[in-house]
Amino acid sequence: MHDDQLLLFQTIFEQTPVSTQIFTPDGETALVNTAWEELWNAKFEHVKSYNILKDKQLVKTGSMPFIKRAFKGEVVHLPTIKYDPSQTVNIKGMVTYRWLQANMYPIRNAGGVITHIVLQHEDVTDRIEADEQIRRLAALVESSDDAIISKNLNGVITSWNEGAAKLYGYSTEEIIGKHIITLIPSELHSEENEILAKLREGERIKHFETVRIHKNGKRIHVSLTISPIKDGQGAVIGASKIARDITAEKKAAEALKESEERLRIALEAGEIGVWDWEIANNKLTWTDNVYTIHDVSKNDFQVTYENFSKLIHPSDKEDAREKIMTSLKNKTPFQAEFRIITPKGETRWVSTRASVTLDDKGNPIRMLGATSNITRQKQLDQEKSDFLSMASHELKTPLTSMKMFIELLNKHISRTDLEKPKYFVKRIIDQADRLTELTNDLLDVSRIETGKLRLNKEKFDLRLFIEDTVESIQTSTDDHTIHIKNNPSITLYADRYRLYQVLVNLLTNAIKYSPKSKDIIVTVKKTKRHVTVSVQDFGIGIKKDQQKKIFDRLYQVTDPEEKTYPGLGLGLFITKEIITRHQGDIWVESTKGQGSAFYFSLPLKQH
């Protein structure tokens, strides 16, 4: 070989960045280059006594068969090996592990005989690590539940992970190469242009909440984070997009809003006020309804426990305070009914329930309560108990009389005098009738309340009906005269028994409430479609403001002068119900002190 050429090859050998070690056919090192020295951090002297064919370490690592093949004349590419300096005893210089790719090949002379074997190590650590990094990132992207997509600056989708397939329904094959617009609802198409414009500027878009379309056409709420992808020179070449499905969160938020709204409506409808008392700083907050319940204005009334306490009725104040204290002490819910006096002087009943919130140490820090105005309920309770005491009183009167007359009858029955027993029996029958009436009224009311008052309609002559009824009432009174003023012949289709009840009630009331006058006038008037019956008396009359209320259940005029009239206040309530059930009308015209006229009208065509 030419000297120049030799020098040339020598230089290449020295300068090549691939670590090169040349062995003699019996395994000893003949030559190493600079790259070798650098890689192993060693010198030729270190391997002078080294024989590769006797290296037990290489047997262990499984490289020996490859090496043997190279020594026999084959070109061998050894598997990439991770060299760990702590394990490689023979090479001391290496400090951190390296990934090495080894190749071996023989050198033959002109006669084809192997003179040397070359072992070259290429340091591929950087490439392997970069590959690994990419693999790790790819696995991360693939395993993410979030949809991770990349697109170029024209909006064309360039990558698509499993999360994206799940979220949008398209497989990777289907979507790659399609425009991102595929996922965007038509009314939001302009949104994409804005996003792309921002990306070109290199801007990042964080948690942008919007709507996208699934392959099946359904809309999904997503939160997007979009980052520009830059090339080595920092120029934006595309974008990565992470989309998170927030449909469930959105739905939950909407459901929460809805249930809050429902609660608000319920609280409004029930006129329930909510209050919140932060105990430590004595801060009390009221909703509008609490102000309304206490009849104080939001502007004038400063809500503090002390100011609220001032509204409580003096007789109930101590009890309410004690209940609050007990609830705080025992950490139990608070519940109380008490009276308040509004600034205008009106007494109202309120009912309050509250729960106690505790801190980490179990100390009460807050009371959250609901308050409602129960004045009407209390009134009704009062009316009910008044009614019960009145009803028992009313029922007792005929019972006591009956008992008395039965005892008298018992005494007289043995004697011969028949006049007296006859009289007693008549009185007993009268009182029994009264008792029957009272119990019938009570029964009717309960039928009305439970919707069980039924009508049995039949055709009958109204004129005869009026005459008969008036006659039967007339026989029971000597003090009053009932006049029938006008009574045309009319065929009515109605519940005869119930109408009898109506007329009897109006007539007995007329008698009862006109103790000092004699006349009662019954008038029947027929128009084209209706018949109107009126019962007029010249008795005590009814005040204007009470004329509507007397048709209410249990209502009795409670002027002191009227206390003396017996009755349960059920008659007119039942009467009105019977007339209404016949599609008729009932009303009263009256002047206090001059008398009353009760009217009821019925349609002539009843079905």
Ligand code: ADP
């Ligand atoms: P009661 O059993 O008390 O008579 P009603 O329902 O028949 O019950 O009447 C209700 C109230 O209407 C009575 O308590 C009375 O105050 C008043 N009232 C009814 N009819 C007359 C009338 N003809 N004149 C004056 N007041 C009447």
